Amino acid sequence: MPIGVIFQYIWYQMRSNYDYVCYCCFILVFMWNFSLLSMAYLGALFLYALCVNYGPSYLFWVIILIYTEVNILSQYIYQIIIQHCGLNIHLPLLQRLGFPDNKIKASFVVSILPLFLVYISTLLQSSITAKDGEWVPVTEFSFLSARNNIEEKHCVAYSWREKLKSLPLPVFDLIRMIVRGLSRYWMSLTHGAESPPYFVQVTMEVSHWPEDGIQPERIESAINRVLAIAHEERCQANLPSSCHCCSKVRIQSIEKSKENCNMALAVLEVVYAAPVECQSKGWHKSLTPAADVEREIHESQKAGFFEEINFPYPIVSVIGGGKREIDLYAYYFGADLAVFFLVAMFYQSILKNKSEFLEVYQLEDQFPKEFVFILMVLFFLIVVDRIIYLWSFATGKVVFYLFNLVLFTYSVTEYAWGTELAHRDIGGLVLRAIYLTKSISLALQALQIRYGIPNKSNLYRQFLTSKVTQVNYLGFRLYRALPFLYELRCVLDWSCTTTSLTMYDWLKLEDIYASLFLVKCDTLLNRANHRQGEKQTKTTKFCSGICLFFVLICVIWAPMLIYSSGNPTNIANPIVDVSVKIDIKALGGRLNLFKTTACEKIPWKYLKAYDDVDPLDYLGAYNVDDIQLICCQPDASTMWLIPPPVQNRFIQSLEEREMLFGKMELILNWDFLRARPKGKELVRYESPIEHCPSVDDVKRVLNGTANSFSIIDAYPRYFRVTGSGEVRRLEAAIDSVSGELLLNNGTPWWSFYDTNPSDLAGCQGLNGPMAIVVSEETPHADCLTTTII
DSSP: OOOOHHHHHHHHHHHHHHHHHHHHHHHHHHHOOOOOOTTHHHIIIIITTTTTTTTHHHHHHHHHHHHHHHHHHHHHHHHHHHSSOOOOOHHHHHHHHOOOSSSSOOHHHHTTHHHHHHHHHHHHHHHHHTTOOTHHHSSSHHHHHHHHHSSOOOOOOOSSSHHHHHTTTTHHHHHHHHHHHHHHHHHHHHHHHOOOOOOEEEEESSSSSTOOOOOOHHHHHHHHHHHHHHHHOOOOSGGGBBBBBOOOOEEEEEEOOSTTTTTEHHHEEEOOOOSSOOOSSOOOOSSHHHHHHHHHHHHHHHHHHHTTTSSSEEEEEEEEOOOOOOOOOOHHHHHHHHHHHHHHHHHIIIIIIOSSSTTOSTTTTTHHHHHHHHHHHHHHHHHHHHHHHHHHOOOHHHHHHHHHHHHHHHHHHHHHHHEEEEEEEHHHHHHHHHHHHHHHHHHHHHHHHHHHOOOOTTTHHHHHSSOOOOHHHHHHHHHSSSTTTTHHHHHHHHHOOOOOOOOHHHHHHHHHHHHHHHHHHHHIIIISSSSOOOOOOOHHHIIIIHHHHHHHHHHHHHHHTSSSTTTTTTOOOOOOEEEEEEEEEEEEEEEEEEOOOOOOOEEGGGSHHHHHSSOOOTTTTSSSSGGEEEEEESBBBBOOOOOOOHHHHHHHHHHHHHHHSSSSSEEEOOOOOOSSSSTEEEEEEOOOOOOSHHEEEEEHHTTTTTSSEEEEEEEEEEEEOOSSSSSEEEOOOEEEEEEEEESSSSSSEEEEEEOOOOGGGTTTTTTSSSEEEEEEEETTSSHHHHHHO
16 A cells, blocks of 8 residues: 555544544643633633534634634733843732643743644644635525625615614624524523534436436425425415525535435435524524435425426435434443542542641541532532433533533542642643543533434444453453442433333342343353363463452452451551659549659660560560660659648548548559551550559658658559550560669659569660560552552
8 A cells, every 4th residue: 555545644644633623732732731811712612612513613623722822922912021120929810720820941832842842733724724624605594694694785875864773783783693693592402403514315217228327406496395385385474575585505415326226316405494483584504414405305295296386206205414322321421420539549648738648527437518518519410410421401501511510520620720730730630630530521521412412212222232341351350340330320211201110120130131241241252262172271260260269269268368467468666755754542532642754765786785675575476666675864854833721632542542442542554655547646645553662651751751652563564555546455475564663852753663674675774664565567658559548
């Protein structure tokens, strides 16, 4: 094949579909900076170019080209002002219009690259549209001729009063033309319209073909005469001059039918279609010219007008061009479902500028209400769209489409304007991905509106089961695997459908239909290519056997691995802050004797004397990265500032408690602070001391007759802080720490001294409270398992 033919074919394909390149540039220029000026491209795309059946005209591309040139020129002038005039303009409105806040550092073309792409693509498309406009003079009235048809001829005004009266007439004509244009636009959206050129095929019976063939002019003039007679019969106006013109056609071709040599096929192009019911003369332009002319020919055939004018050949059938009926629901439903999952995955981490994935709001296991509300809105929008589709409600679909367009454009723009600078790159990327996916859905919905909502008789053909292919089979399996999606569709379809079946029968029928489709796929895709008795191929065994085996293994063992300490997403979660507190409790209340936050956290791997600190090797089974030695200052962080009356009443309360319960109560608290898990960063170990000193020993210290009292087995020496946020005593260890609580004289403060010399081996001279803590690993905050835990 010559290379020139290949390039010619490529150029032809580009010219045929270049308008879609322009549409992609329209979306790109809006997603570049989410500005108000770029919203005009969205309006031109989603409200006109994709919706109107006759497609964008040459005038549309010229207007877009002029608007883009003005936009580029304004950007250039703005950069001249802020760079060469030394002006710093900080107006939020300018940034929202699309003008940058700071001077651009790159080249001007790079800084507004999407606008230049729109300009170049629109320039090429306008030239292509101007060259490919052969059908316009025949099928579409020009702007000036249409204006002449709707304008009334006014008499020339000679007096000044008549001149004053005629001054507002052009304005009224313009308003009338705009209103009629908007009315036609709305009718084309809600009732559908045919796309030009408008053709009607007439099949005629020809017993004997003439030697010189059938004369096209003879057939054309005869059909136009029939249409004129039908129009005169239909017209009910008193003054014939006030009626519309009759319908007119122009013949394009006549050829012999390939199926039957006695049949001739004549293709007629509709030049003008008169209204079905004759009205007084005024503005009229049919949305379905081919269907109207087809109806007129059928009625004329029944009325015998063809026999009246001696039409040379009997007419067998008449087929109008009609509207192209397509069903795109499955495609834009898939796009909407993708938007739902994108928002569900990235809303909290990106759009709300949070670093956690699906972060809880204040308490664990609680989602933010804004997040749930947005997901509910997306879900119910999908449900409403399905209901409109099942009811085949064209007007509702148009209103719903416009609401969707405004809602998503406004929401994405507000999020983009409110995103912090630190998260603008990541958040902007996700916003663009979400809006791009939604733009695909909106474009498909616009095309569906252009070609009309499918009839109710065609709504219940399932997209995935329409053909037996490997892609349809896998897609159907995925559709059935999504939780509740199949059940929701079946229940909603039954609720919105006129049927005599009960819901149980409907669900049973759906299940039978699905089973038959799976059996058909198995028969045609697997068994048809496999001979009986032939062994299965290695590829089939690998895909169907080994892969399924590993999937089942993952299903069985993955949950256990996730919840185990061997979770590959687990990272070290060390203690970052520690505090120790000793309280004394009596009938009269509770007083804090000792509290310190001056504690060192020494990683276990940095210790040299393992055997001295852990002589019985309780920690041998644990990871050294999870173990820390806590060494605290012996002196309290706060002074003992209790007024004497309060102290005397508290001593009396201690005596009363001893009389009732036989002993006093000391309570020791360890507070450990970690970075994770969310909501349980602070864990506390609180336990009453079993071997409390006597009340007399404490009274002597408080009265000043003694300096200290001893506490035996004050707390466990080993702690284990779990990944779920609990602190426990190490199971294998039974060692406890004993100490002496001392009240220093002068400006009083309490001190706690560890009385076990072996505890001081690793603390490098600190003889205050000490403990050995094993802090278990937890999953990283950006992983999905954080939310599971």
